[in-house]
Structures are given as C-alpha cells and as structure tokens.
Amino acid sequence: MTMAACPVPEHVFGEQVGEERLIIRGTTLGDVFLEAARGLRELYGELDRPADDPKWRTIEVTAETRADLLVEWLNELIYLAESGHWVPTTLVVEAALPTCFRARARGVRVAGAPSQIKAATFHDLRFDFHDGLFEAEVTLDV
Amino acid sequence: MSNATLAAAKPLSPWLHEIPVTAAPGMRVPARVFADEVLWEKMRQDRSIEQLLNVATLPGVEEAVYAMPDAHEGYGFPVGGVAAMRMDDGVISPGGVGYDINCGVRLLMSELTVPDLTGRLESLVHDLSRSIPSGGYANPHMRLNAAELDRVLKEGSRYLVERGLATAEDLEHTEAAGSLTEADPLAVSSKARERGHDQLGTIGSGNHFVEVEVVDEVFDPAAAAVYGVTAGRVGVLIHTGSRGLGHQVCTDYVRLMGGVMARHGIVLPDRQLACAPLSSPEGQHYLRAMAAAANFAWANRQTITATVRDVFTRALGPAGRLRLVYDVAHNMAKLEDYDGRRLCVHRKGATRAFGPSHRDTPLAYRGVGQPVFIPGSMGTASYVLAGTDEALRASFGSACHGAGRALSRHMAKRTVTGSEVREQLEAKGIVVRCPSNAELAEEGPHAYKDVDRVVSVVHEAGLARKVARLRPIGVLKG
Numbered sequence: 001m002t003m004a005a006c007p008v009p010e011h012v013f014g015e016q017v018g019e020e021r022l023i024i025r026g027t028t029l030g031d032v033f034l035e036a037a038r039g040l041r042e043l044y045g046e047l048d049r050p051a052d053d054p055k056w057r058t059i060e061v062t063a064e065t066r067a068d069l070l071v072e073w074l075n076e077l078i079y080l081a082e083s084g085h086w087v088p089t090t091l092v093v094e095a096a097l098p099t100c101f102r103a104r105a106r107g108v109r110v111a112g113a114p115s116q117i118k119a120a121t122f123h124d125l126r127f128d129f130h131d132g133l134f135e136a137e138v139t140l141d142v
Numbered sequence: 143m144s145n146a147t148l149a150a151a152k153p154l155s156p157w158l159h160e161i162p163v164t165a166a167p168g169m170r171v172p173a174r175v176f177a178d179e180v181l182w183e184k185m186r187q188d189r190s191i192e193q194l195l196n197v198a199t200l201p202g203v204e205e206a207v208y209a210m211p212d213a214h215e216g217y218g219f220p221v222g223g224v225a226a227m228r229m230d231d232g233v234i235s236p237g238g239v240g241y242d243i244n245c246g247v248r249l250l251m252s253e254l255t256v257p258d259l260t261g262r263l264e265s266l267v268h269d270l271s272r273s274i275p276s277g278g279y280a281n282p283h284m285r286l287n288a289a290e291l292d293r294v295l296k297e298g299s300r301y302l303v304e305r306g307l308a309t310a311e312d313l314e315h316t317e318a319a320g321s322l323t324e325a326d327p328l329a330v331s332s333k334a335r336e337r338g339h340d341q342l343g344t345i346g347s348g349n350h351f352v353e354v355e356v357v358d359e360v361f362d363p364a365a366a367a368v369y370g371v372t373a374g375r376v377g378v379l380i381h382t383g384s385r386g387l388g389h390q391v392c393t394d395y396v397r398l399m400g401g402v403m404a405r406h407g408i409v410l411p412d413r414q415l416a417c418a419p420l421s422s423p424e425g426q427h428y429l430r431a432m433a434a435a436a437n438f439a440w441a442n443r444q445t446i447t448a449t450v451r452d453v454f455t456r457a458l459g460p461a462g463r464l465r466l467v468y469d470v471a472h473n474m475a476k477l478e479d480y481d482g483r484r485l486c487v488h489r490k491g492a493t494r495a496f497g498p499s500h501r502d503t504p505l506a507y508r509g510v511g512q513p514v515f516i517p518g519s520m521g522t523a524s525y526v527l528a529g530t531d532e533a534l535r536a537s538f539g540s541a542c543h544g545a546g547r548a549l550s551r552h553m554a555k556r557t558v559t560g561s562e563v564r565e566q567l568e569a570k571g572i573v574v575r576c577p578s579n580a581e582l583a584e585e586g587p588h589a590y591k592d593v594d595r596v597v598s599v600v601h602e603a604g605l606a607r608k609v610a611r612l613r614p615i616g617v618l619k620g
Contacts, residue, residue: 013552015550015552015553016215016550017188017214017215017547017548017549017550018214018215018216018217018221018547018550019216019217020551045578068400072397075393078389079333079336079337079390082278082337082386083333083336083337083386110278111279112275112277112278112279112280113278113279113280113386114278116277116278116347116348116581118241118242118386118389118392119241119389119390119392119393121217121218121396121414122396122400122413122414122416123217123218123412123413123414124217124412125413139217139414141217141240141241141389142348142551
C-alpha cells in the first residue's frame with residue numbers, strides 16, 4: 001500500500017493475510033503517535049464520535065526506541081479500551097520524545113470493549129525518518 | 143522467500159516437503175511442510191515458509207520445525223507452526239504461542255436430529271446470541287473478584303465443577319483436564335487481570351464462534367461411535383480462547399523477553415520470536431503465566447458450554463442435553479515426553495493430535511485416539527478427526543487447526559460484502575447472528591482455504607484420520 005499521494009499526517013492499512021498492518025506518516029513524532037491512535041480508532045469504528053467524557057486524563061508511555069515507543073503507545077490504548085471500555089478521541093501532545101510520549105486525552109465510553117485488536121506487535125516494526133517525514137509500520141494482532 | 147531457498151525443498155511424499163538446514167543462515171534443524179501441491183503454492187505466496195525457517199533458528203530446537211497444511215503468514219511463528227524445544231538448552235517463546243493463549247475448540251453432541259429443530263432453529267440461535275456475549279461485550283453474569291479470578295487462573299475448568307458449571311466427565315473430555323498445574327496467578331500482571339476479570343463466558347471477536355452443527359457424514363463409524371458422533375445428530379462447536387487476559391500476558395512477556403535475549407546473547411531474525419531460555423527465571427515465569435491464561439481459556443469455553451446447555455434444555459427439554467466430546471487447544475507451549483526426552487512443544491495454530499496408545503489420550507478414547515477438530519469457515523464443513531500414534535513421530539503429535547486464511551481482511555471485504563455473505567449463508571439454510579456485516583465479510587468462506595483439501599492432507603499424511611464431517615446450520619459469530 002503506497003502513501004505517496006497522501007497528505008500528512010495520514011494512516012493506511014496494508015495487506016497482511018492474518019493480521020492488520022498499520023502504516024503511518026507524519027512530519028513530527030507527535031503527529032505519528034496521534035495518527036496511530038486515529039488508525040486504531042478507525043478499526044474500533046469510533047472515528048467520528050466526539051469526546052463525551054468531560055474528564056481529561058494523562059497517558060504516558062516510555063521505551064528505549066521510538067519504534068518500541070509506538071508499540072507501547074498502541075498497546076496502552078488497546079489496554080484502556082478493553083479494560084476501561086474507553087477510547088480516546090481528543091488528544092493533546094504534552095511530550096513527544098524518542099523514548100517518551102505523553103498526551104492529555106478525552107474520549108468516549110463504549111458499551112462493549114473493542115476487542116478485535118489483541119495487541120501491537122514487534123513483527124516487521126519500522127519507524128524511519130527521511131525527506132523530512134516520519135514513516136512507521138506496525139503489525140496489529142487481530 | 144527466495145526461489146533458491148524454495149528450490150532446495152525436497153518432496154518426501156506427496157504431502158510433505160522438507161527444506162534442509164542449509165537453506166537459510168542460522169537454521170539449526172530442517173523445516174518440514176505438510177502440504178499438497180496446491181497448498182504448497184499458497185504458502186509460497188505469503189511469508190509462512192520464511193517465518194518457519196526463522197523458527198528453525200531458535201536455540202535448543204529439536205529435530206525439525208513443522209508447518210501444518212493450513213499454515214499461513216503470521217508474526218514470529220507462522221500460524222500453523224510447530225516446534226519442540228529441549229528443556230536444558232532450549233527456549234520458550236510467547237510469539238510461538240501467540241496472543242490468544244489456548245485459543246481452542248470444543249464439540250458438544252446431542253441426541254437431537256434436524257427435524258427436532260424444525261421451526262425452532264431461528265429462535266435457538268437467537269437465544270444463544272442473547273445469552274452468550276460476543277464482540278467486545280463482557281459477561282454481566284460472571285464478574286470475578288480477585289479471589290475467584292485467582293482460582294480460575296490456578297485451576298481452570300476444575301474450579302467450575304464447584305460452581306456447578308462443569309461435570310467430572312467434562313474434565314475427562316478436556317485436554318489436560320482443563321487445568322495446567324504449572325499455572326501461577328502471581329505471574330499474571332494486574333493489567334492482564336483487569337482485561338479478563340469480566341470476560342469469562344464470552345466469545346470475543348475475529349474468527350471466534352459458536353456454531354450449531356449437524357453430523358453430515360461419518361467416515362470412520364467405529365471411532366465415531368466411541369466419540370458419540372452419529373450421522374444426522376445435532377451438535378455445537380465452540381471456538382474461543384483466553385480473551386484480553388491472554389492477550390495481555392503475551393504483550394507483557396514479549397516486552398520482558400527483549401531484555402532477556404540481550405543478556406543471553408540470543409539474536410533472532412524476527413523480534414516477535416522473542417524468547418527466554420526455559421531454564422531461566424523469565425522463561426519459567428512465562429510458562430507459569432501462559433499456563434494460567436490457558437486455564438482461563440478452558441474455563442471460558444466451559445462457562446460458554448454451561449450457557450449453551452442452559453439455552454438448549456430451556457428450548458428443547460431433556461432432549462437438548464449436550465455431552466462434551468472433547469476440547470482441544472491450538473495455541474500453547476506444553477511440556478511433553480518423546481522417547482524419554484522432555485520437550486516444550488510450541489503449537490501456534492496447531493492442535494495436539496495424540497494417538498490411541500498415548501497415556502494423555504482420555505481413557506474413553508484409548509484405542510481410537512484423541513478427537514481433533516478442524517473447523518472450516520462459516521458455511522463450510524468442519525471435521526472431526528482422530529489423533530494417530532504416527533503423528534508423534536511425524537509432527538510431535540500435532541495436526542492443523544482450521545482451514546487457514548487465504549485473504550487479508552481488507553481483501554476479503556473488497557471481494558464481497560457482509561450482506562452478500564449473509565444472503566449466501568441464509569440461502570444454504572444457515573441462521574446467522576453477527577454484530578457487524580464487516581466482520582461477516584472478513585470471515586466469510588471466500589477468505590479461507592479449502593478445508594476439505596486441508597483435511598485431506600492431514601488424513602493422507604497420517605497426522606490424524608477423518609472420522610466425521612459436520613455441516614453448520616446456525617452460526618453465532620464473535
């Protein structure tokens with residue numbers, strides 16, 4: 001799946017027989033993380049609903065590399081969706097570093113925890129920077 | 143996968159190809175692929191064989207690694223991959239088990255025939271869909287407190303006997319009696335517990351299902367009689383696993399093992415093969431956490447069984463009684479003995495298939511072999527097979543676990559719509575309940591390989607032998 005003609009930030013889904021392949025592009029690290037959350041939300045079918053939870057909460061993840069950080073971020077969102085029946089829809093970046101990402105979030109309560117995505121994996125994980133753009137690929141277990 | 147590597151593959155029989163240890167750098171054992179020419183070509187088109195060769199590089203891998211006839215590309219291990227590791231110098235890999243620890247299948251059989259359901263099938267499937275939470279829904283009737291969850295994790299299905307949701311016969315007819323003794327609830331993180339505490343008795347999403355089946359054809363009357371699988375009788379097939387709890391256990395330990403590998407100097411071609419020496423504290427911790435998640439999965443299928451039984455007897459009276467034929471796991475690493483060698487056998491998308499003389503085959507099925515279930519896709523046949531003693535030597539006592547995906551979910555949705563799948567199934571007289579048309583399209587028969595061909599290879603290769611074919615008449619999709 002090519003992203004050459006896409007505006008940034010943007011995400012698309014690649015072809016993988018067994019799982020979901022999420023491909024994200026952005027001009028900043030923060031863009032990539034927010035767009036990854038948007039991709040997950042699309043898989044959850046919660047792309048268009050505005051936040052209905054008045055409370056802001058902080059989500060923070062750390063890892064040794066930016067690629068691992070992306071996996072941590074997605075896994076944290078998956079955990080929050082399934083354990084708390086909550087999907088963040090409004091995110092404000094507070095810190096976007098190669099080893100730490102922190103955002104404030106408001107979101108929507110979901111009646112059934114979105115459970116079709118089990119986890120973000122390290123399989124063929126990629127997080128590159130070239131020509132002024134970050135591009136990442138991550139496989140989601142379905 | 144390069145053509146040169148594939149050219150090195152030698153057919154050992156019409157159903158078995160071997161790729162020698164010299165085919166790729168770092169391979170420690172050969173790779174063996176059970177497939178006829180059509181399935182072999184399918185596997186060559188994705189990355190399943192490349193992933194199998196990666197598995198052959200794992201430390202302490204014994205004898206050979208195997209791809210079952212339904213194998214397809216996954217991550218780390220291919221789905222349909224089998225590998226056995228030595229206890230002293232081998233590793234245990236969460237990626238070799240998968241996220242859905244102890245995803246598995248069980249078959250229940252009744253004395254009912256299709257005419258008994260005339261005019262009742264629609265409402266029966268509807269009642270099942272109302273009574274068994276699917277998709278992301280939790281089970282409002284089974285929220286476990288911490289002590290109860292500990293007991294599920296420690297004891298699996300055994301705990302449910304006490305709660306009146308399982309019988310002694312159910313345990314006898316479940317692999318490992320539905321309870322792995324290695325399980326330690328303390329090895330399971332609080333995050334995993336939070337994800338699982340309200341999910342016992344739920345199907346989940348994806349390819350998970352509860353199906354009402356009719357026995358369409360019997361191939362081995364003697365074995366079918368022992369299993370209680372009679373032509374024309376109605377049964378129920380249940381396919382699900384350890385839900386969010388198991389997924390989180392895998393996430394937690396894949397992360398942990400990244401650091402462990404560096405300490406032990408283990409370098410792998412795919413990070414999702416993350417592993418730890420079986421002899422290391424981290425390896426042992428994962429084994430105990432995985433066993434706890436496996437116990438949760440057995441308890442999950444057993445809880446669903448209790449609900450299905452309740453729905454059937456409410457609708458049909460005593461004639462609706464359902465007997466558990468067997469329950470098999472297909473995502474697991476288990477400690478097993480082979481000619482005096484204790485090995486940790488990883489099966490990812492593969493089913494244990496022990497034969498008539500194996501001591502772990504339930505007493506009732508000795509002389510026949512343990513039942514093996516190979517579900518097709520919605521609208522296609524599922525099969526009951528019997529494990530063989532030959533499989534112990536051929537594949538570490540393993541057979542396949544399903545038809546195997548052929549199309550990605552996006553391609554499946556582009557090929558046909560969910561409403562078209564629904565119409566096709568209804569035209570065959572199959573009652574369908576599924577929360578979304580999109581999932582129906584993703585999981586339709588067009589997205590899977592030909593289950594008849596897959597089963598034929600399993601049978602011809604001697605991994606398990608065909609006993610009966612089931613035809614779906616009611617489908618409840620996750």
